[in-house]
Amino acid sequence: xxxxxxxxxxxxxEPTASWVPTWIxxxxxxxxxxxxxxxxxxxxxxxxxxxxxxxxxxxxxxAVRTWRERVLAEAESASRGHDGPIEVRATLPGLVVAxxxxxxxxxxxxxxxxxxxxxxxxxxxxxxxSGRVAGIAVEAGQAVAAGAPLxxxx
Amino acid sequence: MATSRSEPPSLRKDETxxxxxxxxxxxxxxxxxxxxxxxxxxxxxxxxxxxxATYSDAxxxxxxxxxxxxxxxxxxxxxxxxxxxIDAVIAAARRSGAEAIHPGxxxxxxxxxxxxxxxxxxxVFVGPPPATLESLGDKLAARRSVSAAGVPIVPGLxxxxxxxxxxxxxxxxxxxxxxxxxxxxxxxxxxxxxxRVEDVAGIEGALAGARREALAAFGDGTLYLxxxxxxxxxxxxxxxxxxxxxxxxxxxxxxxxxxxxxxxxEESPSPAVTPDLRSQLAESARRVAGTVAFHxxxxxxxxxxADGGHYFLEMNTRLQVEHGVTExxxxxxxxxxxxxxxAGEVLPPSVLEATPRGHAIEARIYAEDPxxxxxxxxxxxxxxxxPEGPGIRVDAGVTADTPxxxxxxxxxxxxMVHAEDRPAAVARLQRxxxxxxxGGVQTDLSFLRWLVDELGFRAGAYxxxxxxxxxxxxxxxxxxxxxxxxxxARWARAQAPSAPGMPNDGAVAPPSAWQLQARRxxxxxxxxx
Numbered sequence: 001x002x003x004x005x006x007x008x009x010x011x012x013x014e015p016t017a018s019w020v021p022t023w024i025x026x027x028x029x030x031x032x033x034x035x036x037x038x039x040x041x042x043x044x045x046x047x048x049x050x051x052x053x054x055x056x057x058x059x060x061x062x063a064v065r066t067w068r069e070r071v072l073a074e075a076e077s078a079s080r081g082h083d084g085p086i087e088v089r090a091t092l093p094g095l096v097v098a099x100x101x102x103x104x105x106x107x108x109x110x111x112x113x114x115x116x117x118x119x120x121x122x123x124x125x126x127x128x129x130s131g132r133v134a135g136i137a138v139e140a141g142q143a144v145a146a147g148a149p150l151x152x153x154x
Numbered sequence: 155m156a157t158s159r160s161e162p163p164s165l166r167k168d169e170t171x172x173x174x175x176x177x178x179x180x181x182x183x184x185x186x187x188x189x190x191x192x193x194x195x196x197x198x199x200x201x202x203x204x205x206x207a208t209y210s211d212a213x214x215x216x217x218x219x220x221x222x223x224x225x226x227x228x229x230x231x232x233x234x235x236x237x238x239x240i241d242a243v244i245a246a247a248r249r250s251g252a253e254a255i256h257p258g259x260x261x262x263x264x265x266x267x268x269x270x271x272x273x274x275x276x277x278v279f280v281g282p283p284p285a286t287l288e289s290l291g292d293k294l295a296a297r298r299s300v301s302a303a304g305v306p307i308v309p310g311l312x313x314x315x316x317x318x319x320x321x322x323x324x325x326x327x328x329x330x331x332x333x334x335x336x337x338x339x340x341x342x343x344x345x346x347x348x349x350r351v352e353d354v355a356g357i358e359g360a361l362a363g364a365r366r367e368a369l370a371a372f373g374d375g376t377l378y379l380x381x382x383x384x385x386x387x388x389x390x391x392x393x394x395x396x397x398x399x400x401x402x403x404x405x406x407x408x409x410x411x412x413x414x415x416x417x418x419x420e421e422s423p424s425p426a427v428t429p430d431l432r433s434q435l436a437e438s439a440r441r442v443a444g445t446v447a448f449h450x451x452x453x454x455x456x457x458x459x460a461d462g463g464h465y466f467l468e469m470n471t472r473l474q475v476e477h478g479v480t481e482x483x484x485x486x487x488x489x490x491x492x493x494x495x496x497a498g499e500v501l502p503p504s505v506l507e508a509t510p511r512g513h514a515i516e517a518r519i520y521a522e523d524p525x526x527x528x529x530x531x532x533x534x535x536x537x538x539x540x541p542e543g544p545g546i547r548v549d550a551g552v553t554a555d556t557p558x559x560x561x562x563x564x565x566x567x568x569x570m571v572h573a574e575d576r577p578a579a580v581a582r583l584q585r586x587x588x589x590x591x592x593g594g595v596q597t598d599l600s601f602l603r604w605l606v607d608e609l610g611f612r613a614g615a616y617x618x619x620x621x622x623x624x625x626x627x628x629x630x631x632x633x634x635x636x637x638x639x640x641x642x643a644r645w646a647r648a649q650a651p652s653a654p655g656m657p658n659d660g661a662v663a664p665p666s667a668w669q670l671q672a673r674r675x676x677x678x679x680x681x682x683x
Contacts, residue, residue: 004644004647004648006639006640006641006643006644007640008631008636008639008640013636013637013639013640014637014640015637015640015641015644015645016634016637016638016640016641019637019638019641021641021642021645021646024539025537025539028536028537028538028539028554028593029536029537029593029646030537030539030591030593031642031646033638033641033642040588040638041539041588041589041590041591042591042638042639042642043536043537043539043591043592043593044642044643044646045536045537045593045594046643046646046647047650048647049647051643051646051647053638053639053642053643053646054537054591054592054593055635055638055639055642056599056600056603056635057587057590057592057597057598057599057600057601057602057603058525058596058599058600058628058631058635059596060631060635060636060639062639062640062642062643062644064643064644064646064647091529091531091532092530092531092532092560093532093560093561097363097366098363115363117366117367117370118530118560121346121367121414121530122363122367123527123529123530124527146532146560
């Protein structure tokens with residue numbers, strides 16, 4: 001096998017040699033993975049370097065790179081820097097019920113930014129990382145589509 | 155109507171001996187979507203009734219739309235213009251020539267105006283009389299009449315917190331409720347419009363959001379206040395009544411595994427209910443049903459406190475999401491009986507004296523992220539692999555390659571198990587969940603797999619706080635899980651042909667079909683028998 005290097009959340013992960021995957025249904029990405037004693041049914045989706053493995057019901061994003069792809073990706077992220085602005089987007093279509101922050105506010109990771117009502121339930125949109133709020137694109141009472149930009153964290 | 159539909163006893167006997175029962179209706183329209191619409195279609199098919207599905211533009215290719223004998227478009231994606239539109243649903247029923255309408259749960263199922271419109275159109279509403287829906291739909295009025303019937307209710311207000319004329323309840327009455335308390339919508343349940351408040355001052359901040367949620371869900375923003383009973387278990391009693399005054403009490407369901415006051419797992423019988431409490435609950439449920447003119451299926455919900463005291467919460471005069479748990483232990487088809495009693499049939503002794511057998515558990519599969527506060531997710535279900543084998547029932551509203559519209563309730567399916575006793579049922583659920591695999595969207599499956607291993611759940615010793623206090627956002631990924639995921643992903647990439655424009659990923663040539671086949675066989679040989 002080509003020397004692929006899997007990583008999760010940017011951390012390299014050593015695969016387990018004793019667990020052997022086999023296809024149950026390749027079309028559906030359905031995989032049986034077992035070590036002779038235990039067996040799990042997993043789902044694998046993806047292409048190229050980006051994969052998602054659903055294991056025990058949980059979706060786990062895994063990057064699978066050759067060393068060359070890894071070096072290129074590291075070089076790119078080093079030149080971009082880790083503190084670039086992040087666009088916070090709506091994951092679902094819904095209604096902005098309340099905006100909890102104002103432009104220029106310092107927020108920490110996990111802080112509530114705004115409340116979005118989707119599927120008749122109120123969901124809090126939290127900050128993906130610490131930073132400063134810039135460019136709030138919505139206001140309370142506004143309907144937003146899935147993927148619509150809400151605000152930016154710098 | 156009721157008498158004209160019931161047939162002479164001699165005819166019925168003939169039908170039974172011929173093995174064919176005369177269908178209660180020729181054609182029935184289902185004013186709902188998703189798994190419950192599919193459930194009702196199945197009941198219709200077994201009863202020999204032609205089913206008519208209704209669908210919004212978002213559901214044109216949905217499973218329920220395709221599963222029914224015929225289907226009627228009722229409007230655009232927003233529920234208010236389709237599944238909640240009384241005019242659109244009645245028009246669809248008229249167009250299709252349906253004789254009866256089954257409303258399922260949610261949407262218009264407890265809407266008295268809808269039930270009245272159905273009857274005004276000369277059709278049969280599969281549910282209780284409109285007046286019953288009216289009196290029970292108002293949770294405050296229900297609290298008053300149930301309390302008068304001698305059934306204990308949760309201490310709290312018997313009038314709206316904010317009156318129609320804008321005036322509000324006196325501060326003294328509010329303080330007397332006791333805190334922490336729950337702000338609740340007078341027009342509905344399901345956790346919509348519900349807020350926990352810690353003290354009198356906290357009401358102000360919770361009011362606007364709760365009111366908006368209640369308005370959106372029920373079209374009525376009236377709120378009231380009730381003392382929070384904690385720790386508490388949520389136990390409900392299933393009722394089934396006919397138009398001739400017969401009432402079957404079909405045991406209880408334990409529904410304490412909840413998040414945001416919405417149920418995730420239900421079981422019957424409840425591990426917390428003693429034979430003595432069971433007969434008290436049945437007696438209270440009968441009294442509650444006695445306060446209204448009732449037929450069809452209904453559920454009386456109670457809170458049970460740590461000392462085994464029970465308090466009436468509400469009566470839902472419709473099918474519950476979790477009705478299947480009762481079906482498994484009683485062997486009855488509640489949906490078929492709803493339809494048959496709507497046509498005027500009499501409940502036979504086999505229903506009135508049904509004795510529950512064994513233990514059943516239901517796990518609800520939702521498109522939501524249990525690692526992110528159970529927030530609903532949208533996307534497309536790409537892989538859908540459900541368990542099989544002894545004692546398993548799956549009621550699903552989706553299949554593989556189903557886009558989730560994102561506009562409706564995120565319930566995808568209900569996985570139910572039935573076994574001789576609770577330990578066997580828990581083991582069966584554990585086995586069934588391990589056979590379940592869903593791709594494309596995050597579901598609560600990871601939570602469910604954790605729950606069946608959780609000590610409190612396994613022991614049957616849990617209350618409505620179980621999710622909040624012991625799950626939070628779930629355990630972080632273990633080293634084993636990370637390693638397994640990495641193994642599968644690396645293997646999958648090695649199996650995949652290179653993407654166009656990315657020749658060889660700077661690595662080796664992609665394997666040919668022959669090589670892949672040889673590799674599969676090699677792996678098969680390595681697998682122990």
